[in-house]
Amino acid sequence: xxxxxxxxxxxxxxxxxxxxxxRKAPYDGQLLNIGVIGEKPxxxxxxxxxxxxxxxxxxxxxxxxxxxxxxxxxxxxxxGWKSVFMSINTPVFFLNIDVQPFIYRTEGMKYEETSPxxxxxxxxxxxxxxxxxxxxxxxxxxxxxxxxxxxxxxxxIFRDIEEHLKHENSINQLINNQSLLTLTGDYHNQYI
Numbered sequence: 001x002x003x004x005x006x007x008x009x010x011x012x013x014x015x016x017x018x019x020x021x022x023r024k025a026p027y028d029g030q031l032l033n034i035g036v037i038g039e040k041p042x043x044x045x046x047x048x049x050x051x052x053x054x055x056x057x058x059x060x061x062x063x064x065x066x067x068x069x070x071x072x073x074x075x076x077x078x079x080g081w082k083s084v085f086m087s088i089n090t091p092v093f094f095l096n097i098d099v100q101p102f103i104y105r106t107e108g109m110k111y112e113e114t115s116p117x118x119x120x121x122x123x124x125x126x127x128x129x130x131x132x133x134x135x136x137x138x139x140x141x142x143x144x145x146x147x148x149x150x151x152x153x154x155x156x157i158f159r160d161i162e163e164h165l166k167h168e169n170s171i172n173q174l175i176n177n178q179s180l181l182t183l184t185g186d187y188h189n190q191y192i
Contacts, residue, residue: 027158030165035062037076038069039146041095041154048158058084058092065091065124065161070144077103077111086127091161093124093135095146101125105132122153126164135160 027045035053051063055076058066068076073094076085085092085104094101099115101123109115121138137153 024152024155027155029159029162032064032158032161034065034067036067038071042147043151043154045154058088061088061090063090064165065093068092068094069146073097074111079107082107088127091124091126091164093122093157095122096141096144096149097123098140098144122149124157
């Protein structure tokens with residue numbers, strides 16, 4: 001069971017700062033490769049490459065992040081996918097989803113009319129160690145068409161993916177440095 005729940009909302013913006021303008025600005029960060037399970041967005045963005053991906057790609061985690069669109073909302077909510085979503089270390093975003101995405105991680109729940117309705121336009125999550133990091137963007141819409149997703153939501157998602165990757169890289173760097181120090185310390189102690 002997850003010990004900690006951490007929530008970051010892409011739609012909670014302080015109107016007294018320029019953060020709103022920054023979030024809406026075009027993404028100009030590092031190159032991101034995003035696997036899209038379902039319909040690829042028709043919009044193109046600098047430094048972003050969308051790849052058509054099959055659901056099984058989620059098991060290999062071969063992209064920087066995944067977008068899941070309406071075509072696969074129901075299929076991926078079935079029991080066989082629960083373990084994948086409960087352990088995925090790559091951010092997953094459900095574009096223009098009309099239900100809450102926790103159903104993808106909760107046994108006995110699936111995508112259907114009785115599922116809890118979405119509270120955001122687009123939702124995402126990633127599993128990191130013993131917590132679930134979640135993102136939410138915009139207000140829900142009645143339509144689930146990926147091409148109805150506002151551009152500012154895409155740009156916000158790209159920034160959050162980049163931030164997640166930088167955070168993961170810094171943690172990995174820290175672990176590698178700690179391992180190197182431990183090895184160096186052990187080696188030094190053997191020859192004293």
